[in-house]
Amino acid sequence: MYTQHINDIHIEVTDRCNAECPVCPRSDGGGQEMPFVKNQELGLAYFKLIGRDFLSHIKHWNFCGVKGDPASAQELFEILDYILDCNPDAEIDIRTNGGARNTKFWTKVGNRFKDKNCQVVWSVDGWEETNHIYRRNVKWSKLFANLSAYISTGATSKWEFNKFAHNMKDLDTIKAFCRRNNIFLDVREPFGFSVVSHKTGGMVDSTDNTEQHGMDRKLNPLVSKIKTIPVYKKKDETISILDYTIKPHGTSEDKILDDHDPTAEYDINDWKPGVYDREDFKQYKGTEQTIDCKATNTSQEIYIDSSGIIYPCCYIAGKHQMGDEQLNPYIEKYKDQLIVTEDHSIYDILALDYFTKVMPDGMNGDLDDEIGYCITCVQHCGK
Ligand SMILES: C[S@@+](CC[C@H](N)C(=O)[O-])C[C@H]1O[C@@H](n2cnc3c(N)ncnc32)[C@H](O)[C@@H]1O
Ligand code: SF4
Ligand code: SF4
Numbered sequence: 001m002y003t004q005h006i007n008d009i010h011i012e013v014t015d016r017c018n019a020e021c022p023v024c025p026r027s028d029g030g031g032q033e034m035p036f037v038k039n040q041e042l043g044l045a046y047f048k049l050i051g052r053d054f055l056s057h058i059k060h061w062n063f064c065g066v067k068g069d070p071a072s073a074q075e076l077f078e079i080l081d082y083i084l085d086c087n088p089d090a091e092i093d094i095r096t097n098g099g100a101r102n103t104k105f106w107t108k109v110g111n112r113f114k115d116k117n118c119q120v121v122w123s124v125d126g127w128e129e130t131n132h133i134y135r136r137n138v139k140w141s142k143l144f145a146n147l148s149a150y151i152s153t154g155a156t157s158k159w160e161f162n163k164f165a166h167n168m169k170d171l172d173t174i175k176a177f178c179r180r181n182n183i184f185l186d187v188r189e190p191f192g193f194s195v196v197s198h199k200t201g202g203m204v205d206s207t208d209n210t211e212q213h214g215m216d217r218k219l220n221p222l223v224s225k226i227k228t229i230p231v232y233k234k235k236d237e238t239i240s241i242l243d244y245t246i247k248p249h250g251t252s253e254d255k256i257l258d259d260h261d262p263t264a265e266y267d268i269n270d271w272k273p274g275v276y277d278r279e280d281f282k283q284y285k286g287t288e289q290t291i292d293c294k295a296t297n298t299s300q301e302i303y304i305d306s307s308g309i310i311y312p313c314c315y316i317a318g319k320h321q322m323g324d325e326q327l328n329p330y331i332e333k334y335k336d337q338l339i340v341t342e343d344h345s346i347y348d349i350l351a352l353d354y355f356t357k358v359m360p361d362g363m364n365g366d367l368d369d370e371i372g373y374c375i376t377c378v379q380h381c382g383k
Contacts, residue, residue, distance in 0.1 A: 001296060001312065001359045002350065005057045008301035010314055012065025013079065014041035015306040016072040018100040020136040022231040022246065023192035025318060026067035030136050031232030031240025032268035036321040037067055040306050044078040049340045054347070055086035060299065064095040066318045068306060071100040080112055092118040095160075099138035103149035110153025119156040122147060122183075125190075126167035127174060133166050134190075134246060136231065157183045162190035165247035192229045193248050196257050225257040232266065240266045273323020276375055281326075284365065285372040290383040291363040302350075308339045310349050312359055315380040326375050330358050 016039050022030035026037050063070040083090060125134045132138055159178055178185040228245035235241045242262050295301045295313040303311040311317040320331050334354040340346050361367045362374025
């Protein structure tokens, strides 16, 4: 699927995290940790296996991931030093909730980054009284001390702010803070709100739009409501119960559906892998879908997860771990070959049929199944 050397890497250097954000795949709505979270991480040794030759071509790194916070990685500095040694001009973004580690750690990050094309992207969804409502478990005093320590080194920052009903009142304060400290502020619509449609009085159609930009949707005033995001807490070792709910911003009360059952108990052992009902997607077969692959349209990007598996992108990685019924049979066939070892280089991996045939077939509708297209490719990159 790639036409040039890989130049962009999105990496989940660890799947550990100090926070419990309700829409993050690492937990069941902020409650119990999902079974596919292993609290694992990549060490410097893995980057050395990938090798200096490959890494010297990497122009941009996104230290982010699907289910972890890069600040929790034990060998982060060794890794940063190595990849900057391989390419001193590499751009690096580290995305973090900012609440892990201490001021000494963040000063050290700032000192590494200040004269380079590198920045920390702070995922902070509010101010002192509101950030923890979505960024659960992040202590404001710690985050603010960390952020201030990093800023005082003169290194570059970006602030990503997700809009919710509860945090819009903080936006002016955050704008002023960012202006004072020369921080680029990106105000975004969050994932996680779903639209529920009513027909003839009853609720018959619930569409989970967890990855659709929330409030930009045009709501039909007669039939649709936006469902609140439920936030769960742990009741015991395996059970989660409802703690509170989060409302969308800019939506009147009559357009909000806040009906999560406060008495329901969810046992994480009942979780079964699975994402799609394949029946729903047979309609793709033989149709003309236009896919604009985000991993190859502007750069040549791969995703590396915290087990070391090389994927084309974070969407495929996320769906794989959730138990994607369509993709997993293909990925499982290659699974042991998707990790770099002494005898199996990253170039060997990128030459596998998985990258040169299965994924292109999935984007062109030529997969040898009853759907033809890769459902994830159509859903995330279909036009
Ligand atoms: C799983 S996080 C990993 C990186 C880091 N732990 C963090 O939160 O920034 C990946 C990205 O998802 C974003 N994110 C988390 N919840 C979100 C939501 N409800 N809507 C949009 N983005 C969200 C985070 O801000 C981050 O940019
Ligand atoms: S901080 Fe990032 S990784 Fe951690 S729970 Fe929140 S979204 Fe997930
Ligand atoms: S989902 Fe498919 S089309 Fe989209 S970036 Fe990933 S591989 Fe490319």
